[in-house]
Amino acid sequence: MGSGASAEAKSSGSEMMGDKLHKTAAGEEVTMEAAMEGKKVIGFYFSAHWCPPCRGFTPVLAEAYTKSLKDKGMEIIFCSSDRDEASFKEYFGEMPWLALPFSDRKRKEALSRKFKVSGIPTLVLVNAEDGTLITEDGRTKVMKDPEGANFPWIPKTFKEALGEKFTKGSATVGKEAIEGKTLGLYFSAHWCGPCRAFTPKLAKWYSDIKKELGDKFEIVFCSSDHSEISQMEYYKSHCDAGGDWLALPFDKKDDLDEIYKVNGIPTFIIVDAEGNVVNSNGRGIVGAPASQFPWKPPAIGSLEDPEGINDTPSMCLMLESCEPAVQERILKAVEPIAEKLRDSKEMIFFASKDPSSVSTQIRAMCGLESVTQVDKKGRTVEEERPSSVSSSRGPPKILRTMSSDTPTLILLDCPDNGAFYVGKMAKELDGSGVQAMIDGWKGKTLTRQQLSK
Structure with missing residues (x-):
């Protein structure tokens, strides 16, 4: 990292965390510059002793940090949601990382707003070199990869996440099948009742609009099924209903989940050829005519x-x-x-x-x-309700x-x-x-x- 980038990162870090951080529960301090030296990732850990899920996750995070993540270049900053300083000190005493001083409530609230923290425990991961956000769901990253095999968990780009191969019916096609096209990303699974109800509607709409739009638009099925066999059985039912769209390889879906923050299914998102969201509520446009393509939401x-x-x-x-x-x-x-x-x-x-x-x-x-x-x-x-009783006068x-x-x-x-x-x-x-x-x-x-x- 060049000196310019280093200075920028330190400035960004100081704005977020202040110039001093607690190193121990006893109040030993460390400067921001020392805290960031040689680090690749900073994790802001929003947690509190009164929160049972926090007390369950903190030992898991501490073990991963101590055994692997610290040596790989990760530092964690505890941002306390405790109700008083005594509780903060007691809880921080169980932690092997740094902490924002409990007295700096304004800084803690500013961080919560910046990262839109709505619940705890939350672990936000930030690139230490330039201050850019890596993920707001660092908890899942640590739980899935406690040894940091994929550290520093830099998110893949849209094109990297999609990859270069797709299933089309019974055939395999390359990235030419999506290049330059507006895409509908369909996150769904056979085990999901609402998905099975929505899929035939989506398939009929797709079949109708493809007649007019041709190669301008394509749907990519992103499976949340529990196995590749289940995915392919479900995909066949899509094709049989008229939805002979593309299917992403079974092992690729998680990367797109992270990019688009998919929290539930069925989810249908319209994106442009570069992966920029055109309409995050794609389910709402199913049934809309091809003349409204690419179905931007109203201003x-x-x-x-x-x-x-x-x-x-x-x-x-x-x-x-x-x-x-x-x-x-x-x-x-x-x-x-x-x-x-x-x-x-x-x-x-x-x-x-x-x-x-x-x-x-x-x-x-x-x-x-x-x-x-x-x-x-x-x-x-x-x-305003229509009349439930027939009347010549109307409602x-x-x-x-x-x-x-x-x-x-x-x-x-x-x-x-x-x-x-x-x-x-x-x-x-x-x-x-x-x-x-x-x-x-x-x-x-x-x-x-x-x-x-």
Whole structure:
């Protein structure tokens, strides 16, 4: 590592951990520079003595660290979630690595926000040379590879993870089968009931759209089956149903799981030829026509289906009190702003057009009043329902309670430890109020508020 890179890594490390770290529970200190000397990987270990899973994992991690990982170039920094310093010292006394001083609560909280730590134990692995993230799931890496045979566990690139050979029906094909194509990555398994129910729908849709799209699009089956025999039996059923797509070799799927953070199945993700995510909720587009290819999600999604709201700063347009024509005017004005931020992955946008359980919950969490609906007699109605009894008059018409105020804007920043900001559309309804709020958020001039639990 060159001197420039070394200085950059030390600066990055100091920002994350401070200049001093505890070396022993008694309080012996070590400098950041000394801690990083000769290291390849830094593991931030978020844990606490009161947490049973933590107490179960800590001895496993300690053994792996002492026997293999330390000598291979790994250092671990304990980031305590204990409730007091006495508990911290007692727990840290069982650990053979370093620790962030317990008194530095701000630094610990900043690290938790940076790595989006939502539970413990969590082991985040970072490249010591340049500060880049290796994985937020270091716990699995250690459990699967305690001796560090694959250390430093640098993630494979998209093309490395896919490899160069695929099954196509009963034949084997090369990487030319995917080159230049938009891909649908289908994570599924025969033992999964929801997968078996979804697969025939996916197969029919695939069969229909391939007639129009041809070589522009391909699906790759990424098996979560327990054996290669089970995978191939399940894959045959895909082909029989019309889904004669590609199948990844049985031993390759785990690498893609890590890249796309697949936590459950069935999962269907649309990616471009370079592996960049086009639509993380591919299941939602099954049935969409080929004319909508490559099925990018709308720039402004529905708040009824807030995909990604917990992981990405989100602008929520609360339009429940606006007439439909006004709603459409606002959405048209804001769409260019939303598209730009969506493509840069800085922020996602949602709109709430009608009162719903989701919009009501978000308003309540932000301390705002809910918007209600009333019938012709002025009675509040919880939800709009079609009449269950046949009538020549048809179902009762539900009217929206209108407001002369400009619509409310809620900027949720859940990754920032549940922060939120409240604003208003500009009276012109031209998107300028939205842009001003975004500029204020970036410039840290907005009043930060905390979501209620």
